[in-house]
Amino acid sequence: MAQLRRPPGGRDARIMLLAQLLDRAGTGVWAAACVLYFTFVIGLDAGQVGLLLGASGVAGIAGSPLAGHLADRFPVRSLLIGAHLLRLVTLCLLLVVTDFALLLCVVAVTHLGDRAAKTLEMLFATRVAGERRATYQALSRSSANAGYALGAGLAAIGLAVGTRGAYHVLILANALSFLVAAALVWRTREPRGRGLVAAPSPVPDTGAATDAPAPAGGRSPWRDRGYLRFVLLDIPMNLDDSILGIGIPLWLVSRTSAPHELIPAFLVINTVLVVVLQLRVSAKVRDARGATGAVALYGLTTLLCCGLLAAATGGGAWAASAALLAAAVLATAAELMRSVSSWELAVSLAPREARASYLGVAGMAQSVQKTAGPLLLTGVVMAAGPAGWLALGSAVAGLSLVQRRFSLRRLAEQAAPPAMPAPASA
Numbered sequence: 001m002a003q004l005r006r007p008p009g010g011r012d013a014r015i016m017l018l019a020q021l022l023d024r025a026g027t028g029v030w031a032a033a034c035v036l037y038f039t040f041v042i043g044l045d046a047g048q049v050g051l052l053l054g055a056s057g058v059a060g061i062a063g064s065p066l067a068g069h070l071a072d073r074f075p076v077r078s079l080l081i082g083a084h085l086l087r088l089v090t091l092c093l094l095l096v097v098t099d100f101a102l103l104l105c106v107v108a109v110t111h112l113g114d115r116a117a118k119t120l121e122m123l124f125a126t127r128v129a130g131e132r133r134a135t136y137q138a139l140s141r142s143s144a145n146a147g148y149a150l151g152a153g154l155a156a157i158g159l160a161v162g163t164r165g166a167y168h169v170l171i172l173a174n175a176l177s178f179l180v181a182a183a184l185v186w187r188t189r190e191p192r193g194r195g196l197v198a199a200p201s202p203v204p205d206t207g208a209a210t211d212a213p214a215p216a217g218g219r220s221p222w223r224d225r226g227y228l229r230f231v232l233l234d235i236p237m238n239l240d241d242s243i244l245g246i247g248i249p250l251w252l253v254s255r256t257s258a259p260h261e262l263i264p265a266f267l268v269i270n271t272v273l274v275v276v277l278q279l280r281v282s283a284k285v286r287d288a289r290g291a292t293g294a295v296a297l298y299g300l301t302t303l304l305c306c307g308l309l310a311a312a313t314g315g316g317a318w319a320a321s322a323a324l325l326a327a328a329v330l331a332t333a334a335e336l337m338r339s340v341s342s343w344e345l346a347v348s349l350a351p352r353e354a355r356a357s358y359l360g361v362a363g364m365a366q367s368v369q370k371t372a373g374p375l376l377l378t379g380v381v382m383a384a385g386p387a388g389w390l391a392l393g394s395a396v397a398g399l400s401l402v403q404r405r406f407s408l409r410r411l412a413e414q415a416a417p418p419a420m421p422a423p424a425s426a
Helices: 010-042 046-071 076-093 100-161 164-186 225-234 240-255 260-284 288-311 317-348 352-362 364-384 386-415
Strands: none
Touching (some): 010 046, 010 164, 046 100, 046 352, 076 100, 100 164, 100 352, 225 317, 225 352, 225 386, 240 260, 240 288, 240 317, 240 364, 260 317, 288 317, 288 386, 317 352, 317 386, 352 364, 364 386
């Protein structure tokens, strides 16, 4: 609570944390109600709902790099307000749009705005928080999870009523959260260092202007093979999200004798542990080298989680329940480590003069995982049975070591002084 009252970044950071809390509360309302709304109010079948959500996930992949590209050229504060207002408009369109083709467009644009807003929030926050960005990231995740839980609880009231009007109220509640978030962001000040995640460090005066950032078009993340390799390896480092939200519940239902009433406990465990422990975990990761260690721990924790899921099929209801609950705890532990390591490395491995566009590309890893992760789990891992889980855990653990080694090498290259030109011969 003391950190929330005095977060890194001061007043603007406090306002942004409140805006995120309200934004995520509205998102939690819609996330809990959208499938039922599309099914029972709009009248879509299961295939159409799946296509709708899949298309929104694909559209979201473009949101992060687009936000990063624009943040190199326009004020982050204005872009974030625009993203909130875009989502406000598209969500209100759901109240009147029933044609499936139009719904595809509306939901896709909404999800693109969601991903862009999340990237812009972190760009804004890391600029105002500076080198204490890991602490702010922990506070951000704690407030976001509290918002999701609040939104899910509010959605339960509307879902219990179940009428068309009740669903419309839930949509309007989410739209209102975007409007209030935009108003709160409007009260903040634009962070310093356009194109930079933190304000430029002071350097000796050499006679040239040093307070202006390097040209935004100087370096492109799409031409930096090393950074693209990091982003590619970061995709499996986000699989904890699909494992907890999709893999464990479906595994419980299809392959174990554990009671179905256990499924809500997974969300409760995740929410409580993130709110309580995120700041403590982030305090252990103070720099990029600490983040590389967290990546290796992520792989080990995911391997143990997958091992428990594989073992959950071999016992009775009590043994299966214990194994699944322990797996949920380990998946949350992996999330805690990923949340600090992924962003810290994304910032540290990017060139300082073009970090906004680089971080936009880095944000694609989570979006790609949200699209491909469920397909991987349901179509490959779970179809292979317990062996599928063991193979997945081993693969993630191995890739985490590759990611750690690559990140350490790139950090060492960045820290090395530039080579001096050889003296001319006589």
